[in-house]
Amino acid sequence: MECGYYDRDLCRSCTVIEVPYARQLARKQQLVRDLVDSHGEPRWLEPVASVEAGFRNKAKMVVAGKVGAPTLGILDRGGRGIDLRDCPLYPEPLTRAIHALAEFIARVRLLPYDVAKRRGELKHLIVTGNPDGRLMIRFVLRSTGQLAKIRDNTDLLRELVPHADVLSVNIQPEHKAVIEGAEEILLSRQGELIMPVNGIDLRVRPRSFFQTNTRVTEQLYRQVADWVDAVDPASVWDLYCGVGGFALHVAAPTREVAGTEISAEAVASARDTARAMGLPDEGPGSVRFLADDAAATPADLPGTPELAIVNPPRRGLEASLCAWLENSSVDHVVYSSCNATTLARDLGRMPSLRPVEARLLDMFPHTGHYEVAVLLRRG
Known part of the structure; x- marks a missing residue:
């Protein structure tokens, strides 16, 4: 590859x-x-x-960069963001969604978390896709400080990512290498992503x-x-x-x-x-x-x-x-x-x-x- x-x-x-x-x-x-x-x-x-290539059904992206110009990917050794939104491990529906979500984060002006300074709000973005291209999107925040920004702009989010079935916010307040916390706030009516496997419609909740x-x-x-x-x-x-x-x-x-x-x-x-x-x-x-x-x-x-x-x-x-x-x-x-x-x-x-x-x-x-x-x- x-x-x-x-x-x-x-x-x-x-x-x-x-x-x-x-x-x-x-x-x-x-x-x-x-x-x-x-x-x-x-x-x-x-x-x-x-x-x-294109085999991963889940993208766990570190959010870094600046307000209006986020990076989605990983951090370098200095704690700076490296943007990996076109990683070839992801299938095309996930890649499209990652690009759209980067645009959403920029337009809504969510504040990326700065690991070195221990400041900011948006830590991670977790996107899961099923074989039919339906999606579950999770924003991992340091606190509920910018929850309202996401909640108030769900119409824009659905416009940019129309195949999103499940939307949620996870709160991870601690400064340590843990991707998600114990509190999950559901923003969509649907709380489970249907994952068809061998004719069985398995259901996946945000923290499953x-x-x-x-x-x-x-x-x-x-x-x-x-x-x-x-x-x-x-x-x-x-x-x-x-x-x-x-x-x-x-x-x-x-x-x-x-x-x-x-x-x-x-x-x-x-x-x-x-x-x-x-x-x-x-x-x-x-x-x-x-x-x-x-x-x-x-x-x-x-x-x-x-x-x-x-x-x-x-x-x-x-x-x-x-x-x-x-x-x-x-x-x-x-x-x-x-x-x-x-x-x-x-x-x-x-x-x-x-x-x-x-x-x-x-x-x-x-x-x-x-x-x-x-x-x-x-x-």
């Missing part, structure tokens, strides 16, 4: 962009195989490649997590659904379920599925999708969601599932959850990981659950990051 920002040494976020993509993929495959194979030598399926590469995410969900259907368990737990992607993909008429996620917003979105799909929340064919810490799930849900899906953050599973899975009667586990190092550590904590099949899915071309899914079987 060609990138003028990289060539001009303005942005080095894509750390391996100079490596041919086929070689990037082969390196990642070898890395995860080296870490996983010592725990059982699973059969490795063909890696899932991404398109090389969703994978940044929608096409590869579709294949991840299909792969996990194929594994689950081949095992055909009567009961499934989806731990760290997010907005319910895995749980809703493995729903079946005779299967009971339960998902747990610590984010109440994500659980609310998952429940909304389940209701829209007409799925009951108890009995055969049910899918229900619980706002809970994944490590606490065994104590908070009755019984034991025949199969568990785990999709933890980079730090991996809690040791207590590994111990419970190891000593439980769970026959199969599907582990989706963005960090093969912690995945390998957790496999070492669960020696009775052996990897039998695995697949690399490249969510993040031009970087060292990836997703890997592994099917584990007891014995």
